[in-house]
Amino acid sequence: MTIELENTINDENIERLVRTFYPSVLEDKIVGPFFIEKLGSDISSGKWEEHLVLLSQFWAFTILGDEAYTGHPLAPHFEIEGISREAFKQWLSLFYDAVDKTYTEKIGEFFKTKSADIAENFMRKLEI
Numbered sequence: 001m002t003i004e005l006e007n008t009i010n011d012e013n014i015e016r017l018v019r020t021f022y023p024s025v026l027e028d029k030i031v032g033p034f035f036i037e038k039l040g041s042d043i044s045s046g047k048w049e050e051h052l053v054l055l056s057q058f059w060a061f062t063i064l065g066d067e068a069y070t071g072h073p074l075a076p077h078f079e080i081e082g083i084s085r086e087a088f089k090q091w092l093s094l095f096y097d098a099v100d101k102t103y104t105e106k107i108g109e110f111f112k113t114k115s116a117d118i119a120e121n122f123m124r125k126l127e128i
């Protein structure tokens, strides 16, 4: 199968990135349980759908400056018991895989740099 990699960033491919990433998160032994605890294990549930839409808006805000996202990115992470540096490392590794499946290397760099910076910032604030 030939995969068409995107060399521009828009709402449609951001949503595709998000919908590629979270199913892999759910299946992951390290990161999956944190999400299952909060949102359950059925990616097609209403709770998950809300999360996927919210996270698509978050990335559109972060990368494109789109104003639909008005949430508090860090806040829910304070409530995740047992969240660790190891979990963040794994989150990033899965995110990079999803980025590589969606974007060309050059475009993917925007997402990789940004996600790594945000993860560092979260870990510092969470004191982990």
Ligand code: HEM
Residues within 6 Å of the ligand: 031, 034, 035, 038, 039, 051, 054, 055, 058, 070, 071, 072, 073, 074, 076, 077, 080, 083, 084, 087, 088, 089, 091, 114, 115, 118, 119, 122
């Ligand atoms: C081990 C790493 C992580 C875990 C386990 C994790 C888990 C979660 C969970 C369980 C939620 C709450 C879902 C809900 O109640 O609706 C959430 C929300 C969110 N996460 Fe993460 N997350 C991680 C890392 C990250 C990183 C690195 C980013 C950004 C690059 C991020 C961005 C967000 C955003 C934007 C929200 C929604 C915040 C809002 O309510 O507006 N997360 N995350």
